[in-house]
Amino acid sequence: MDEKESQTHAQFLTLFTANEPAIRAYVRRLVPTRQDAADVMQGTALVLWRKFEELDDPERFRPWAFGIARYEVLGWLRDRDRNRLVLAEDVIEAVAVESAQQESLLDAQRDALADCLEKIPVEQRELVLAAYGPDASIQHVAQSSGRSVAAFYQWLHRVRGQLLECTHRALKAEGLL
Incomplete structure (x- = not known):
């Protein structure tokens, strides 16, 4: 070459x-x-x-x-x-x-979500990422977190809500929403 x-x-x-x-x-x-x-x-x-x-x-x-x-x-x-x-x-x-x-809005959303994920404690972030992995098994992730499947879903729902709020705040601050 x-x-x-x-x-x-x-x-x-x-x-x-x-x-x-x-x-x-x-x-x-x-x-x-x-x-x-x-x-x-x-x-x-x-x-x-x-x-x-x-x-x-x-x-x-x-x-x-x-x-x-x-x-x-x-x-x-x-x-x-x-x-x-x-x-x-x-x-x-x-x-x-x-x-x-x-695409530019989606890029901003991805960046904001990544920043918001960085703000949550490492253990929680790892659980969230594990729950959305390509071959994720909620039962396995729930068990590794020490929660029942129902309790894990409730916890995940709350964390997703927090991430959504954080992402919206970041996008509003950038004037994108």
């Missing part, structure tokens, strides 16, 4: 790593399951890398990546058009446009 290829590779990795959570969230809003999103993200990452030299302005990486991700979702949709659980192409297009328009 020569110097120019190495620099291109480093720039792509930097931009992709910084934007991957937002791209994944965007794709996740357009497909039914996390596994579908993971499948689409694999194709999206490959296309982004192959077409990276076509990107004129690295500052526009995210919207450019969203456009590619949208086309990857549409391709995924065409491949699965016989499945009744898949949305129609025009619905996907409408959701994609709306999602792209809402």
Whole structure:
């Protein structure tokens, strides 16, 4: 790999790593399951890398990546058009446009939630994150917390309410709500 290829590779990795959570969230809003999103993200990452030299302005990486991700979702949709659980192409297009328009607000919400999570005690934060993990079992998380399942759900409901209030306060302070 020569110097120019190495620099291109480093720039792509930097931009992709910084934007991957937002791209994944965007794709996740357009497909039914996390596994579908993971499948689409694999194709999206490959296309982004192959077409990276076509990107004129690295500052526009995210919207450019969203456009590619949208086309990857549409391709995924065409491949699965016989499945009744898949949305129609025009619905996907409408959701994609709306999602792209809402991305800055969603970023602010994610940042505010992350900040609010940091404010709660470590033990509580770990329980909340465990409850929402990809393979989470509420029964297991409740048991590890020393609560019954019903008591854990009540506790989780209260903590979610606190996080929601904290997030709204942060967004209002930034003038986003």
